[in-house]
Each structure stands twice: as C-alpha cells, then as structure tokens.
Amino acid sequence: MNEFMNDPKIDPKIIVALDYPDAASANRLVTQLDPGLCRLKVGKELFTAEGPALVSSLVEKGYGVFLDLKFHDIPNTVAKACAAASRLGVWMLNVHALGGRAMMAAAREAVDQAANPPLLIAVTVLTSMDRQALNDVGLAGEVRSHVLHLARMADECNLAGVVCSAQEAPLLRTEFGNDFLLVTPGIRPADASLDDQSRVLTPAAALRNGASHLVIGRPITQAADPLAALHRIHAEIQNF
Incomplete structure (x- = not known):
C-alpha cells in the first residue's frame, strides 16, 4: 500500500519520468x-x-505511479485497458483526447468500477508539437485552440484533468477552475537543455501558470546526484 497516496498532506507536485x-x-x-x-x-x-x-x-515501494500509455483505440478496447491498468494500483493513467467523447466516456466508466480508482486524465497536444507540426497532420489553427477544445471534451466526459504544455496552463486554469488537474511535461530548470521539447517552462513558472503537477525527466534522471537535483527543484517550488 502506498502511504503517500492516502495522506492528503503529502501531494508531490513532481513526477519523475522513468524514460x-x-x-x-x-x-x-x-x-x-x-x-x-x-x-x-x-x-x-x-x-x-x-x-x-x-x-x-x-x-509496492511506496511511489504513486502515473501510467503514461496514452490509450487511443475504439471505446471498448480502451475501457478494458483502463480497467486492467486500474488493477495495478496506479495513481494516475491517461488516454488521448483525440480518441473522442465515446472513448473517454468508456474509459471513465471503466475506471470508476475499479476497487481503488486512479485519476484519469487526457492528453491534449503533445509538447513536441508546434503549429507547423499540427498543420502537417491536417489540424489547422493555433495550438492553444486545439488544446482548449480537447480539454473541454475531457472535462465534459468527467475526466480529472489533462496533460498539456505549461504555456497553455493559464488558459485552461481560467477556463476550468482549480480542481481540474493540469499535468505538464516539457519542464526544464533554467540551465537545462530543451532536448526534444518545443514548448517548455521552468518548474516555478509552470506552477505560476497554473500547473498542478510537473513531469520532469532528464534534469533529474541524468543528474550526477538525482536526489540532490530533486531536492533543488522541490526547494524552488515549495511555496506554490
């Protein structure tokens, strides 16, 4: 049993990406x-x-696990996958909002039937994609308009929140209020490489923008001292 998952006073904002x-x-x-x-x-x-x-x-080691598999298939298949994931005891899992309302609704129903339902969120637009990348796959218009539309669909399907860029977080926080989870990849400390992310912010800036949880990979996983790197970021954001 994960003691931290059941203690309302302990809610780590940092999610370390095990890539x-x-x-x-x-x-x-x-x-x-x-x-x-x-x-x-x-x-x-x-x-x-x-x-x-x-x-x-x-x-079993006591960690809350975000299972980031971005399920995207026909509703019945996604529902069964979400049910199976829920049985693993994960803290959070996700689907891709581009799967549509019926798929997200089926996922929500499957998760709700779990003995210990995890949080269910939806991916909006991958943080590696900019406007040109969206145009290349036939989605014209601004990135933020697609993010808002997909997030609204997720909210209407009673999902707990979305994965989004921290740059879109202010828009979504204003639109959906404080209870809607905004999980933001593409987080880099000021002195870190951008790697393959296009839309990035520092941890403090992301939280100021309204992010609820920060997905951070290489600045921690490739650090000489990962725990020290985690402590530095935690100290930066402890007042948020």
Missing part, C-alpha cells in the same frame, strides 16, 4: 529518490519492455 529501456536501469534511479518528494511516470518504452510487474513493484 529507461529496462527495469534494472529504472530501479537504479528509483532507489535514489524519495516517494515523499515525487511520483513516477512509466511510459511506453519501459512498460513495453517490463510490463505490469514493474508497475506493481514501484507501487
């Missing part, structure tokens, strides 16, 4: 971190390599 190829690499980092200061994100590469057993082991 590793195997469990051994991921666990070397995890043993250096603190579940009172962060949660963990398991994405497609690590989940494909190691499967549900790794997720369960992270939960």
Whole structure:
C-alpha cells in the first residue's frame, strides 16, 4: 500500500519520468529518490519492455505511479485497458483526447468500477508539437485552440484533468477552475537543455501558470546526484 497516496498532506507536485529501456536501469534511479518528494511516470518504452510487474513493484515501494500509455483505440478496447491498468494500483493513467467523447466516456466508466480508482486524465497536444507540426497532420489553427477544445471534451466526459504544455496552463486554469488537474511535461530548470521539447517552462513558472503537477525527466534522471537535483527543484517550488 502506498502511504503517500492516502495522506492528503503529502501531494508531490513532481513526477519523475522513468524514460529507461529496462527495469534494472529504472530501479537504479528509483532507489535514489524519495516517494515523499515525487511520483513516477512509466511510459511506453519501459512498460513495453517490463510490463505490469514493474508497475506493481514501484507501487509496492511506496511511489504513486502515473501510467503514461496514452490509450487511443475504439471505446471498448480502451475501457478494458483502463480497467486492467486500474488493477495495478496506479495513481494516475491517461488516454488521448483525440480518441473522442465515446472513448473517454468508456474509459471513465471503466475506471470508476475499479476497487481503488486512479485519476484519469487526457492528453491534449503533445509538447513536441508546434503549429507547423499540427498543420502537417491536417489540424489547422493555433495550438492553444486545439488544446482548449480537447480539454473541454475531457472535462465534459468527467475526466480529472489533462496533460498539456505549461504555456497553455493559464488558459485552461481560467477556463476550468482549480480542481481540474493540469499535468505538464516539457519542464526544464533554467540551465537545462530543451532536448526534444518545443514548448517548455521552468518548474516555478509552470506552477505560476497554473500547473498542478510537473513531469520532469532528464534534469533529474541524468543528474550526477538525482536526489540532490530533486531536492533543488522541490526547494524552488515549495511555496506554490
């Protein structure tokens, strides 16, 4: 049982992205971190390599796990996937809002039937995509207009929130209020590389913009001392 998941006074805003190829690499980092200061994100590469057993082991270590698989398929398939994910004891999972209302509604119903329902959120527009990238796939117009439209659909389907860029967070916070979760990738301390992200902000700036949780990968995972890097970011945002 994850003691931190059930303590309302402990709600780490930092989600460390475990972007590793195997469990051994991921666990070397995890043993250096603190579940009172962060949660963990398991994405497609690590989940494909190691499967549900790794997720369960992270939960058993006391970490809240965000299962970031961006389910996007026909409603019945997504509902069954969300039900299976819920049984792993994850703190949060996501679907892709481009799957549409019926898919998101089916996912919501499946999660609600779990013994311990995780938070269910939706991806809006990937933070690696800018206006030109959207135009290339036939979605004309500003990024923010697509983000707002997809977030509104997620809200209408009673999802807990969305994944979005911190640059769109002010718009969404104003639109949906304080209870709507805004999980923001593309977070980089001021001295860090942008890597493959196009729309990024620092941790403090993201929280000022209205983000509720920050997904941070390489600035922590590739640091010489990951726990020290986590503590530095935590100190930067502790007053938010």
